[in-house]
Amino acid sequence: MPALVTGASGHIGSNLVKQLLDQGEKVRALIRKSSNTACLPDHKNLEIVYGDVYDRPSLVAAVTGMPFVYHTAAVYSLSRKNPGQILETAMQGTRNILEAVKVAGGVKRVVYTSSVAAVGMTDDPTRPLDESNWTADSDPDEYTRAKLESEKLAHSLAREFGIDLVAVNPALVLGALDLKPTPSNKVVLDFLQGKVPAYLETGFSAVSVEDVASGHILAMQKGRSGERYILSGENVKLVDFFEILGKISGKKPPGIKLPRPLAIGMAAMFEFAAGITKSEPLATVQAMKSITNRYGFYSFARAGKExxxxxxxxxxTLRSTVEWFEKNPLT
Ligand SMILES: NC(=O)c1ccc[n+]([C@@H]2O[C@H](COP(=O)([O-])OP(=O)(O)OC[C@H]3O[C@@H](n4cnc5c(N)ncnc54)[C@H](OP(=O)(O)O)[C@@H]3O)[C@@H](O)[C@H]2O)c1
Incomplete structure (x- = not known):
């Protein structure tokens, strides 16, 4: 049964394409003319089609004849260079792909890639969040807002159009076949390149991209229509994450913990300097406020059970991520 994968040139998309092909499935990969295809294999069961989530006719053509649709395409970035682009791509892309599914007909299920950014963060590291949680920050960064609002839109359009849709909410995805790299893999890459002088009191759930790709396929096969499934891994404080990474890579973990007021103060200086030099700040006040003393800790119990x-x-996960970056050095 063939499947369409949007965002097939991306980190999650290319791993998903690989797993589907490994399982003997036929795959149609939607990419842009400008996409880097180095992580897509040359395979008899892989068809490449060109399109853009802003271009609805290209999506209708891509969806036609495909019983299964994985929609991973979105802008995953924390950059503030093009304000509005992350949110707009998420919202337009969600509307356009679901309208295309409705117009084309014949799609049995859509697996929609959301994020734990749409689930939120907790102040209490002993109480991981689950699928009943939705981000409630009053001033979220653009990426968080994009994932929250686009997932809500996806569920509501699916109900309106009568589309069988299952959402998956990956946590911090790490691992191979990432050429950009994503902001998630950049945490590891920055550490390996000695760019992490200090750490914050925070934590997250890190998960292998291979587990996230197989979670997408399992959601297609077994998920309940209209549901969301957190695809997370181990919850780990940042200090412990760097400690494990240090043991694996032989690099020294940072020994200085930045207290919240100092982290916010430094971010304000970075933003001020970046404003003058017209560059990206190393950290933003908004990001420091939202992650310091807060934890992206989740339970994957629902995905485990169902x-x-x-x-x-x-x-x-960290061993294979380090291996990938050692073999494929990015600057
Ligand atoms: N990585 C994580 O830690 C993580 C965690 C939770 C959720 N997610 C979600 O997972 C999905 C995939 O992210 P990723 O980590 O794989 O990031 P990625 O490597 O940056 O991949 C994003 C993909 O979306 C495509 N795309 C962007 N704009 C597009 C457009 N206008 N039309 C068509 N395709 C477009 C990109 O194409 P190009 O190659 O041409 O740029 C790329 O293939 C996103 O929805 C992201 O929010 C990621």
């Missing part, structure tokens, strides 16, 4: 989703241990 999808048989079983992420690998963090140590394994």
């Amino acid at each position: 999808l048989s989703y079983k992420p690998r241990p963090l140590d394994q």
Whole structure:
């Protein structure tokens, strides 16, 4: 049964394409003319089609004849260079792909890639969040807002159009086949390149991209229509994350913890300097406020129970991520 994967040139998309092909499926990969295809294999069961989530006719053509649709395409960036672009692409892309599914007909299910950014962060590291949580920050960054609002739009359009849609909410995705790199893999890359002088009191859930790709396929096969499934891994404080990464890579973890007021003060200086030099700030006040003393800790119990989703241990995820960046150095 063939499947369409949008965002197939991306980190999650290319891993998903690889797993589908490995399982003997036929795949149609939607990419842009400008996309880097280095992570897509040359395979007899892989068809490449060109399109853009802003270009609805290209999506209708891509969806036609495809019973299964994985919609991963979105702008995953924390950059503030093009204000509005992350949100607009998420909202337009969601509307256009679901309208295309409605127009084309014949689609049995859409698996929609959301994020734990739409689930939120907790002040209490002993109480991980689950699918009943929705981000409630009063002033979220653009990416968080984009994931929150676009996932809500996806569920509501699916109900309106009568589309069988299952959302998946990956946590911090790490691992191979990432050429940009994504902001998630950049945490590892920055550490390996010695660019992390200090750490903050925060934490997140890190997960292997291979587990996230298989979580997408399991959601297609077994997910309940209209539901969302968190695809997370081990919850880990940042200090412990760097400690494990240090042991694996042989690099020294940062020894200085930045207290929240200092982190916010430094971010304000970075923003001021970036305003003068017209460059990207190293950190923003908004980001420091939203992550310091808060935790992106989640439970994947629902995906475990209903999808048989079983992420690998963090140590394994980090080992293969380090190996990938050692073999494929990015600057
Ligand atoms: N990585 C994570 O930690 C993480 C965690 C949770 C959720 N997610 C979500 O997972 C999805 C995939 O992200 P990723 O990590 O794989 O990021 P990525 O590597 O940056 O991939 C994004 C993909 O979307 C495509 N895309 C962007 N704008 C497009 C447009 N206008 N038309 C068509 N395609 C477009 C990109 O194409 P080009 O190659 O041409 O740029 C690329 O293939 C996103 O929805 C992201 O929000 C990611």
